[in-house]
Amino acid sequence: MAKISAQQVKELRDKTGVGMMDAKKALVAVDGDMDKAIDFLREKGIAKAAKKSDRVAAEGLASVVVKGNTAAIVEVNAETDFVAQNDKFQALVKHTGEVIADAKPANVEAALEIKTEKGTLNDEFIEATQVIGEKITLRRFEVIEKSDNDNFGSYLHDGGRIAVLAVLEGADEATAKDVAMHVAAINPKYVNRDQVPADEVAHEKEVLTEEAKNEGKPEKIIEKMVEGRLNKFFSEISLDDQPFVKDGDQTVAKYVASKGGKVKAFYRYEVGEGIEKQENNFVDEVMSQIK
Structure with missing residues (x-):
């Protein structure tokens, strides 16, 4: 050789x-x-x-696969949203989540080298690209492990445009799914206020303080005003502090606690987020073919 x-x-x-x-x-x-x-x-x-490698793939589907104490959340991209309705593409997304949950690769490159019945996962993506006629890529994934006392809850919105996996300590799967649905709808940044970086909190506090001063509020009540407005700030970005979508009279943390649990983590994928989509001018495209 x-x-x-x-x-x-x-x-x-x-x-x-x-x-x-x-x-x-x-x-x-x-x-x-x-x-x-x-x-x-x-x-x-x-x-x-x-030859399709220079095209922008910003559509597609995200999915969650749960296998016992292991779960995988994945995003597979294509060029158009029509592909999301393709049975072969949907099957590829589900299959990708399953093999990743089983193999637990370290990164996308390692995931594509996973051995499958057709060779490797990468071979399957190449085949799908040929059959469907669009650039298809594995964009990202996360493999999550839980303990026996924890519960996974998954939720797919709009068939997989948004995929969420929630992990609760205690409670049950139904509660975990409720939390996943909330995360899909509200899109918090952190599980709780303790996870918010100190510099982000300090910056917000500084802005709120200056805002109160500019409103001409007395010094003695500014601190209380800032404290109240900080709580509102936390309710916008911290999952535990947010009013629960199914019952706005209680926070997510209180809802989960009423079921005997607490939120440990969540993972939320929205298809195409962060990808600069290519905008085509239809008139220019048609004219270029006439010339």
């Missing part, structure tokens, strides 16, 4: 746009012949899929 150098791998990647592992596999399969390696990738459909 010919020895494959890093330079050969780089050259093949530059010519085809495929990933490092795919380039190396192709070169190994053809004993280092560059032209044959390109043909090999084309025959496998990998090079064709790579």
Whole structure:
């Protein structure tokens, strides 16, 4: 078997746009012949899929898979929201969550190398890209472990546009699901006020103090005003401090406590958040094809 150098791998990647592992596999399969390696990738459909690599994939689905004391929350992206209705794509998202929950990889790169019946998870993404005709990528995931005393609660909104996993100490699965639904709707940043960074709290307190001073309030009541407004600030970003969506007369923390538990953590994925979506001008697109 010919020895494959890093330079050969780089050259093949530059010519085809495929990933490092795919380039190396192709070169190994053809004993280092560059032209044959390109043909090999084309025959496998990998090079064709790579041509889609510069497209923006900001749509797709998120999902949660729970297996005993392990859960995985994943986001798989595609180029258009139509793909979310595709049965093959939906099956891929669910399957991805299952294999990640089982294998518990360290990162996306490791996840794509997970062995499956079709080779690797990456091979399955390549196949899906070919069949569906859009760039499909595994964007992110989290693997969460719990103790026997804890409860997972998951919730998918709009079929998976938003996916949430809540972890409660004590209580039960139904309560955990209620919390997950709340997180999907309200989108808190932290579990409780203790998790809010001290500098963020200090900054908010400074702003609120100046605000009260500018309102001409007496010094003796400014402190109490600031304290009250800080509580409102916490209720906006801290899950425990938020009025529970199903019963606004009690906070989430009090609701969970009434069920014998407390919130330990939550994970919320909203598809495409943080991705700069490509805006196409339809008129320009049509005119460019007429010319």
